[in-house]
Amino acid sequence: MHDPTHLSQLDQEILDLIDRRQRWVAAQLRQQGDSPNLTEGMAEAERVATESMATIPAGIPAAARRSILRHIVSACYQASRPERVAFLGPIDSYSHLAALGYFGEGTELSPVSSIGAVFDAVGRGDCGHGIVPIENSTDGRIVDTLGRLTHGNVNITGEILLAIHHNLLSLSPLAEITQVHSKPQALSQCRGWLADHLPGVQLVETASTAAAAEAAAQTPGIAAVASLAAARRYGLDVVQPSIEDNRDNITRFAVLGSEQPEPSGDDKTTLLFEVQHRPGTVADVMGVLRDHGLNLTWIESFPKPGRPNEYFFIVEFPGHQSEPAVTAAIAALPEQTQHLAVLGSYPRGRKV
Secondary structure, eight states, X not given: OOOHHHHHHHHHHHHHHHHHHHHHHXXXXXXXXXXXXXXXXXXXXXXXXXXXXXXXXXXXOHHHHHHHHXXXXXXXXXXXXXXXXXXXXXXTSHHHHHHHHHHOTTSEEEEESSHHHHHHHHHHTSSSEEEEEEEETTTEXXXXXXXXXXXXXXXXXXXXXXXXXXXXXXXXXXXXXXXEEEOHHHHHHTHHHHHHHSTTOEEEEOSOHHHHHHHHHHSTTEEEEEOHHXXXXXXXXXXXXXXXXXXXXXXXXXXXXXXXXXXXSSEEEEEEEEOOXXXXXXXXXXXXXXXXXXXXXXXXXEEOTTOTTOEEXXXXXXXXXXXXXXXXXXXXXXXXXXXXXXXXXXXXXXXX
């Protein structure tokens, strides 16, 4: 006979250990401000979970161990320093999955209706952090995000890279699908597969992939391009998984906040600048970055609203703004620019 009392005692011991961990985190936050931070705790939990398999190879799989520890880290941090995180909703959107990947399920996540609303929630202080898409490997930059970054009222405090796998979801089999719903970017990233397998089927743009899944759950014959999480939530069949044309399809999300993260040893810096509209001005800026040994990993330009032929530029490069080479480059750039802003120095993002 199994003794249920023994299991209850083990469960209580687990909860006692979690409470001890939470009290330790709370004490560290009181003494050291933002240390230890959530992202460092998440990374350490994943390392511990992976290494534990070397000593205890049987039992709970590594992925489950990582998930359990990540949830504990998130819950302990939230209990010690409660905050809300804004994301582009609704629930089960890719922004929601990115928020879960970065902050964990223990954090209070708040869906909002637009990228601008995420910036507003953080700027007003309604939410301590927000998360917004900034770049997709297939479709490129996210214009709404870049436009709001020019306002300069929030910092980039982190990033996360989410592997995007689009799935065809429906109550109906492939032969009975008459419409495919999804947000424009998702439909664009699957246009080759849709043209090959559902030629002539009507494509309907929606506000989000989750909204498409909800529509598919209400009407047979409608399919959605959405996440597996949306399939589970709305009770849809996965007619075909991973229909994205680019199997390395990744969206990079920026984490927004008001703090300035300390160096982690593996950081990147994002700058925004504007130059005079004359030949060679952008090359002059690039020359300053080159002369200080900074290797650009991303550069984007976009029009300045209401000012024809005038552009903002955003660049990224490895290093933290407190490092000597980065500090010196930033100090030299005002001579070459009309406007310069450090959007953030933060730990390089991981892929989930």
